[in-house]
Amino acid sequence: MTPAARTQAAIDMLDAVIEAARGGGAAADTIAQRFFAARRYAGSKDRRAIRSLVYEAIRSFGERPESGRAALVALARSQPELAACFDGSPYGPAPIEPAEPAAEPGLAPAWLIDAFAASGLGTDEIAALLDRAPVDVRVNRLRADRAEVQAEIGGDPLPFAPDALRLATDAPVEQLPAWREGRIEVQDAGSQLVGSIAGAAPGMCAVDLCAGGGGKTLSLAASMQNNGRIIASDTDRGRLSRLPERAARAGVTIAETRLLNPNREVEGLADIQGTADLVLVDAPCSATGTWRRNPEARWRLTPERLARFAGVQARLLDVAEGLVRPGGTLTYVVCSLLDDEGRDQVDAFLARHPDWRALPVEAGAGRTHGAGLRLTPLHDGTDGFFVARLARS
Missing domain, CATH: 3.40.50.150 (Vaccinia Virus protein VP39)
Structure with missing residues (x-):
């Protein structure tokens, strides 16, 4: 896929996520799985690029955008490479109009920011909620101990959780023998x-x-x-x-x-x-x-x-x-x-x-x-x- 085609695909996926959020539909991860299942022609690099762009947009806008295009137009205004993808090519999005509406960046809807403040949490705490999460596993002490599993799969032990190991983000846990054998659980x-x-x-x-x-x-x-x-x-x-x-x-x-x-x-x-x-x-x-x-x-x-x-x-x-x-x-x-x-x-x-x-x-x-x-x-x-x-x- 061309960069422009990836951008249009991200717009399409974002439209589905926004509509699901508006109507109580499926979660974004589920939508992404269905989206790519229906587009087998998208290679692994294409899928990673599209997914990355979609989640960058989701994390960037506290209020639900009107559309996927409005979200990516907003990102494109500070990212020249992304803006260049709005080229009107056969599989790409139409060029951005000078006065075209764009989503407003933010952390969360205004009423939720007020609710966090009333609960004693400020914008720095809200911002941290939007970072990418690591992958933690719990070593099942019925089948193994942490040192044994760490020697096999790596990861960092966490002192406050005696059975925990922290792996890299997106670690393929379910492909590991330790998971298949019930020695670890994602938690x-x-x-x-x-x-x-x-x-x-x-x-x-x-x-x-x-x-x-x-x-x-x-x-x-x-x-x-x-x-x-x-x-x-x-x-x-x-x-x-x-x-x-x-x-x-x-x-x-x-x-x-x-x-x-x-x-x-x-x-x-x-x-x-x-x-x-x-x-x-x-x-x-x-x-x-x-x-x-x-x-x-x-x-x-x-x-x-x-x-x-x-x-x-x-x-x-x-x-x-x-x-x-x-x-x-x-x-x-x-x-x-x-x-x-x-x-x-x-x-x-x-x-x-x-x-x-x-x-x-x-x-x-x-x-x-x-x-x-x-x-x-x-x-x-x-x-x-x-x-x-x-x-x-």
């Missing part, structure tokens, strides 16, 4: 840390209430030395269905999946009410802490959607509360940096349930924030998280 170091804060130990009865694909379930099982019981539940059949295969690869035998009906979680978990030693609530959220991986997510979020997430989080915390035995613990996690979903949720929970208290969270990273701990890319080099550990009297 951000921050996610590993907040999972370990739950305090899982052998012999426990644990509930991963919002298990999704099971990343934290597998981490809990490793901490429990595959001894005890884990109920991994979710309302998303598709995501939960991936857990059995992952568990088999990792050598985890103590995790049982349980598909729940939305808004009827208590009914689906009635047999374990008041019996769990540990409940982990990795709640659905705005995912503002994961923009490094999904930067177009900030184009999807609205104040109304944020309010809906907050309502679901409060309800799930109350569901989890009923599962915990006297003296047991509840760990609440969101990959969000907004207080509406983190600190304020925990404060409201403690106000509703006076027989609960917040436990100190001790970790080698993060900063105390309200009753919990907050991790950010700028301060900790991880995805953004809020985590709190609560105990029933």
